[in-house]
Amino acid sequence: MELAIQVLVILAQIAAVLGVVLTHVAYLTYAERKILSDMQDRLGPMEVGPHGLLQPLADGLKLFFKEDIIPAGANKIIFSAAPILVLVPALIGFAVIPFGRDSLQLGAIEITPYITDINIGLLYILAFSSIGAYGILLGGWASNSKYALLGGLRSAAQVISYELPLGLALVGPVLLAGSLSLKTMTEAQGGGFWHWYVVSQPVAFVIYMICAIAETNRLPFDMPEAESELVAGFFTEYSGMRFSFFFLAEYANMILVSCVAVVAFLGGWQAPLPVLDFIPPVVWFLAKVYFLLFFYIWLRATVPRLRFDQLMAFGWKIMLPIALVNVLFTSIAKYIFS
Amino acid sequence: MVAQLLFFYFGGMAVAGAVVAIFNANLVYSALALLMTFIHIAGIYILLNAEFIAAVQIIVYAGAILVTYVFVLMLFNPEQEKRYFHKQYKIGGFLGAALLFLMLFAGFKTEILSQAGPMTAESIQEIGHTRAIGMALFTDFIFPFEIASLILLVAMFGAIVLAGRGKIRKRGPGGRVDLSSRNVTKEAS
Numbered sequence: 001m002e003l004a005i006q007v008l009v010i011l012a013q014i015a016a017v018l019g020v021v022l023t024h025v026a027y028l029t030y031a032e033r034k035i036l037s038d039m040q041d042r043l044g045p046m047e048v049g050p051h052g053l054l055q056p057l058a059d060g061l062k063l064f065f066k067e068d069i070i071p072a073g074a075n076k077i078i079f080s081a082a083p084i085l086v087l088v089p090a091l092i093g094f095a096v097i098p099f100g101r102d103s104l105q106l107g108a109i110e111i112t113p114y115i116t117d118i119n120i121g122l123l124y125i126l127a128f129s130s131i132g133a134y135g136i137l138l139g140g141w142a143s144n145s146k147y148a149l150l151g152g153l154r155s156a157a158q159v160i161s162y163e164l165p166l167g168l169a170l171v172g173p174v175l176l177a178g179s180l181s182l183k184t185m186t187e188a189q190g191g192g193f194w195h196w197y198v199v200s201q202p203v204a205f206v207i208y209m210i211c212a213i214a215e216t217n218r219l220p221f222d223m224p225e226a227e228s229e230l231v232a233g234f235f236t237e238y239s240g241m242r243f244s245f246f247f248l249a250e251y252a253n254m255i256l257v258s259c260v261a262v263v264a265f266l267g268g269w270q271a272p273l274p275v276l277d278f279i280p281p282v283v284w285f286l287a288k289v290y291f292l293l294f295f296y297i298w299l300r301a302t303v304p305r306l307r308f309d310q311l312m313a314f315g316w317k318i319m320l321p322i323a324l325v326n327v328l329f330t331s332i333a334k335y336i337f338s
Numbered sequence: 339m340v341a342q343l344l345f346f347y348f349g350g351m352a353v354a355g356a357v358v359a360i361f362n363a364n365l366v367y368s369a370l371a372l373l374m375t376f377i378h379i380a381g382i383y384i385l386l387n388a389e390f391i392a393a394v395q396i397i398v399y400a401g402a403i404l405v406t407y408v409f410v411l412m413l414f415n416p417e418q419e420k421r422y423f424h425k426q427y428k429i430g431g432f433l434g435a436a437l438l439f440l441m442l443f444a445g446f447k448t449e450i451l452s453q454a455g456p457m458t459a460e461s462i463q464e465i466g467h468t469r470a471i472g473m474a475l476f477t478d479f480i481f482p483f484e485i486a487s488l489i490l491l492v493a494m495f496g497a498i499v500l501a502g503r504g505k506i507r508k509r510g511p512g513g514r515v516d517l518s519s520r521n522v523t524k525e526a527s
Contacts (some may be wrong), residue, residue: 047371078370117468119389119466120389120393120467120468123390123397124393125395126393126395126401127380127397127400130397130399130400131377131396132401133405134405134408135400137405137408137412138408140412141412149412153409153412153413156405156408156409157431160405163401167397271387310341321352
């Protein structure tokens, strides 16, 4: 009986986190369109609901009823599996993100503000995000289209190149916190914003943010789906629900890398000043994530796309050496000061 | 009981994936089967309480090495050759059998003869697996660890030299040639 309740609680937690994440994904597309249109001095979606608030719902319904086309020359099995291979790794990472501080006590049941706290949390996220590259690569290959194939290949090159500095940038906070668990990392940054790792690790934070944008294939690093040269990149041939899976995965990944940045560098749910502790931790966490997401969209409206060789050269010749030097200095500083 | 069942699942799937990877004529399917093997081996590591190695297994093998393989497969799109017996299959078979024998021999030998190390499952649980592996690598096994990284470095240099060969010859000795590539031009001419 107790076991059944435990399993039920875990399932409810997973459902709640997935529900919140997917709602955020839906409204992130709305936020992106609204912010972009505001920056470009136009209105954006206005028709469906007040100020277009129901637009994501309408989009979802529309995609759901679209015909699902599989191109004649496509490899059917891999073509159908690829969107799932992209979406699942993007969603599964949220299992280790600590959203708040306090657990909820309901009688004997304790509801934690995270699904699980494994002691290799950060590596877990990195491992699954590297699996996501297969979906893009295979989706591009299975479509049997030159645009899709080129998009997939570019994505593979980009993800391999930027995963290295991304991981190395995260080594800094890991060294300072002495743990790979995201919960421990957040707790280590308590007591005011000057304890956040963005203060002691500014170089790592900048590297992480740049690499995170490259990892999620967002502008200015959206080579895999550069519209002006590749139509829509690796999902050119996809339609209906399968197309929306790629779309969902992209926005879920945006939220995931923002969450990781908040936990690793911006103190997670910690308040910036000890005086502000009366505001619930979840609010702080969400505020920081929203700020980073806004930053993403802001960047999209501001910066033009890079050329592919510039992107690769930037990743290998600038980001990687800086990240390595940062790890070296952090280790020495940690050794001296502790 | 559950752990045993999980072990047989992970082990069986890993072996099945490896078999498919070898016998499938379609190279992309082979690579995907290999991906399945890597992920299930990571599962076995988790059963052994080695979660750090499990994550690194996926990041390095599935996330870096195999992606590069798939990348190359798609870039060159090789013809799907029919299965055939290579001319040197006798030598290959002999070497394979010898290696298998050695591995089995070593495996059974260590189980009977060697003593257990200072690490127990409890002690690893106490200090954490990541810390335990770091301590072991950078104290007791620092020499083999450095040797391994040196071998990888040599392989990396080799790859760069091989890849840069054609370019350097075209540019000739008058261009911007550093020390390592000068040897290559000499060798090539």
